[in-house]
Amino acid sequence: MRIGILTHHYINNFGAFLQTYALQETLKKLFPSDEIYVINYINRIHFITNTLGWFRFYMGKENVAGWIEKTKLPMTFEKVRKRYLNLTKKVTFIEEINKMDFDTIVIGSDEVWNYTDKKADNPVKFGKGLNCKNIISYAPSCGQAFSKAHLPEYAENELKRFTAVSARDSDTYEMLKSIGLTAERVIDPTFLTELNTEPMNMSKPYILFYYCDNMPESAFKEIIDYAKSNGLKLYGAGECNKVYDELTINLTPFEWIDMFKNASAVVTGTFHGAVFSIINRRDFVCYMSNPSRIAKVNSLLDEFNLSERKISDNSAVSLLKNKIDYDKVYEIIDEKKKKSIEFLKESIDNERKKDHIIRS
Numbered sequence: 001m002r003i004g005i006l007t008h009h010y011i012n013n014f015g016a017f018l019q020t021y022a023l024q025e026t027l028k029k030l031f032p033s034d035e036i037y038v039i040n041y042i043n044r045i046h047f048i049t050n051t052l053g054w055f056r057f058y059m060g061k062e063n064v065a066g067w068i069e070k071t072k073l074p075m076t077f078e079k080v081r082k083r084y085l086n087l088t089k090k091v092t093f094i095e096e097i098n099k100m101d102f103d104t105i106v107i108g109s110d111e112v113w114n115y116t117d118k119k120a121d122n123p124v125k126f127g128k129g130l131n132c133k134n135i136i137s138y139a140p141s142c143g144q145a146f147s148k149a150h151l152p153e154y155a156e157n158e159l160k161r162f163t164a165v166s167a168r169d170s171d172t173y174e175m176l177k178s179i180g181l182t183a184e185r186v187i188d189p190t191f192l193t194e195l196n197t198e199p200m201n202m203s204k205p206y207i208l209f210y211y212c213d214n215m216p217e218s219a220f221k222e223i224i225d226y227a228k229s230n231g232l233k234l235y236g237a238g239e240c241n242k243v244y245d246e247l248t249i250n251l252t253p254f255e256w257i258d259m260f261k262n263a264s265a266v267v268t269g270t271f272h273g274a275v276f277s278i279i280n281r282r283d284f285v286c287y288m289s290n291p292s293r294i295a296k297v298n299s300l301l302d303e304f305n306l307s308e309r310k311i312s313d314n315s316a317v318s319l320l321k322n323k324i325d326y327d328k329v330y331e332i333i334d335e336k337k338k339k340s341i342e343f344l345k346e347s348i349d350n351e352r353k354k355d356h357i358i359r360s
Helices: 014-030 044-053 064-070 073-084 094-099 153-159 170-178 217-229 253-261 271-279 291-303 316-320 326-359
Strands: 002-006 035-038 104-107 134-137 165-167 183-185 206-210 233-236 265-268 283-286
Touching: 002 014, 014 035, 014 073, 014 253, 014 271, 014 326, 104 326, 134 326, 165 170, 170 183, 170 291, 183 326, 206 217, 217 233, 217 316, 253 271, 265 271, 265 316, 271 283, 271 291, 271 326, 283 316
Parallel strands: 002 035, 002 104, 104 134, 134 165, 165 183, 206 233, 206 265, 265 283
Antiparallel strands: none
16 A cells, blocks of 8 residues: 655644655554555745744844854755655655545644645645545644634545544544544644654753743842752753853754654743653643644643643743652553554544455
8 A cells, every 4th residue: 555644744843844754654564564655745935934934033031153053954854854754755746646546645643634725725735636546634733723713615625535534632622523524632743652762862861941931030130040059051952042051953853853752841932842852751841822732732721631741931940840750651652652553543444444355
């Protein structure tokens, strides 16, 4: 069988790459005799907008050296994609995907169903125009779309053609439920397979930051003072701030994981920042002020009984001192991992069985 993955693999973002790679590797382990590809279909507006964003200079936060390193990231991601993803040829039209004759197309993970995001929304991510007989979704997210606007009619009609649907977060699950579909709640593919790291050999110990947009200056200063008084360095995971002790910006995704793996604690405002803190059993806190992230990060924390890791104003330091009981967290993860893998296997195996019956 030929299995294709359709997602936001082209975005220069650590989480976007790692969820694609993790799903690819999981499918390769589940179906070793099949051909697994990442469909190299690129939404040009989304790609260009994302790439140009890395060239923006944030006055007051960044310095020139950090900005220069940041502008190198799009090329770093491009090299990593070519090396680690089993990409099809680059395609522009849906007809080109159909000519690849996939037996199964897996749509997801990531925020592929955010129909209110003008730069990223793409009907093909809802299956529109695809003639593949077995279209399934694995851990997609609609972001904050469902809370803002009703699902478009075309998307509802296309989703009802899927042979199996799953969701990564509660809003996406409720969106599918609202149109009468029975969905499986699954976990992000980065939980499904062990991902290697590339060692950074950073000075330890350290607190790691990963995008806490609009954190109050008083809260940020409290963490800095706590770090200094406890002999902790401050690093950013692929992001800039002139107060960090070293430039750790132009990272490969596997170096990025290593930054989480060896951190004493993590302060983040993103979904995958929280995910990789959990995967690496790090004590972490989430400061959430970015509207596009709040719902999905909340859903993740609630799912693993970690909702108390959310901070507001100056509560980060006191919360970081409270250790996470990861034995309890992993009881939940292990059960959800089992069900998630079963969903993937059954959704694809069912099509294999149908095809065998027809050929017989």
